Amino acid sequence: MDTKKLKIALLISAVFFAGHINAQTKKTAEIPRDTSYNVRKVYSQIRKNFPYATPALDEVPAGVIAxxxxxxATLPESTFGKRELHADIFKPAKQGVYPVLIMVHGGGWRSGDKSMQVPMAEMLAAKGFVTIPVEYQLSLEAKYPAAVHNIKAAIRWVKANAARYNIDTTKVAISGCSAGGQLASLVGLTNEVKKFEGTMGYNNYSSSVHAVIDIDGVINFMAPSSLNSPRTKDSPDVQWLGGLFNEKPEIWKDASPGYWANEKSIPMLFLNSGHSRFHAGQDELIGQFKEWGTYHEVHQFNVKMHPFWLFHPWADESVNYMADFLNKVFKKPRK
Incomplete structure (x- = not known):
């Protein structure tokens, strides 16, 4: 082989080898994790001011199957290669068909995980609901609207597997806490809006839900109490939405659940902490609900602690409000 042909052969080999290495790296690249938001850390922060608070624990009640x-869902070609998304299922052991609640964790769209919803999921399952905390892609892995697509795919999966888990697909609700509350509200208020569906599986099923529970989740990113909050480029919502409001105004509006509300909007329950900024846009939405005759409830915990749902006694009270609301909406007799 002459010198020119040898150089070409070596160049082709180098390109092939580099591509192979890149492909392997993509397949094995580890998804970045922010573990700063967890129950242990929050408890250490609040215990001085709330000495009577105790963490709600993962304890499967009698009569519940986990x-x-x-x-x-399986994403074959995410930024980090093949990516599986997971859910936990808690259902009553007693034979029957039950309403289902998909549950979305908080953490500023960047941190947290589905385990933080498990204690409430277990308590609600004991009250006669199938409860499903779901994983979704956080901002270090994928920006808005990936999480919305994930959650709508989870709802479609739930409907496709309804018989396996004793689910009544005419009684599907979604709940979320903090960032999860914003996501749950956006998912519920965009029923049948095609642009939010994504293509992550089971697209022959509907992702529509019949009720929303928003626990301290923002309704409108552009409401004064939200927009006027101090922010930097490292703020959680800025990172998730891909830029500051003056850089991405259309995305900030697009991701605001309140902008998608209309006369056909579904019933909503709002559980609020004593921090008003986490309810940004809620009052305006409630005003619209009153005009439209849309069923809604609002309950406020007069406690200056945001993630109250992670701790007793508020976790128990939250579960009672949630169960009562769902029983009313789904017209289920009380036991």
């Missing part, structure tokens, strides 16, 4: 880390 199934953990079930894959609800």
């Amino acid at each position: 199934e953990r880390d079930v894959v609800y």
Whole structure:
């Protein structure tokens, strides 16, 4: 082989080898994790001011069946290679068909995980609901609207597997806490809006839900109490939405659940802490609900602590409000 042909052959080999290495790296690249938001850390922060608070624990009640880390969607070519998304399922052991509640964790769209919803999920399952905390892609992995697409895919998966988990697909609700509350509200208020569906599986099923529970989640990013909050480029919502408001105004509006409300909007329950900024846009939405005759409830915990749902006694009270609301909406007799 002459010198020119040898150089070409070596160049082709180098390109092939580099591509192979890149492909392997993509397949094995570890998804970045922010573990700063967790129950232990929050408890250490609040225990001085709330000495009577105790963390709600993962304890499967009698009469409840648990199934953990079930894959609800597989993304074959995410930024980090093949990516599986998981859900936990808690259902009453007694035979029957039950309403289902998909549950979305908080953490500023950047941190947290589905385990933080598990204690409430277990308590609600004991009250006669199938409860499903879901994993979704956080901002270090994928920006808005990936999480919305994830959650709508989870709802479609739930409907496709309804018989397996004793689910009544005419009684599907979604709840979320903090960032999860914003996501749950956006998912519920965009029923049948095609642009939010994504293509992450089971697209022959509807992702529509019949009720929303928003626990301290923002309704409108552009409401004064939200927009006027101090922010930097490192703020959680800025990172998730891909830029500051003056850089991405259309995305800030697009991601605001309140902008998608209309006369056909579904019933909503709002559980609020004593921090008003987490309810940004809620009053305006409630005003619209009153005009339209849309059923809604608002309950406020007069406690200056945002993640109250992670701790007793507020976790128990939240579960009672949630169960009562769902029973009313789904017209289920009280036991």
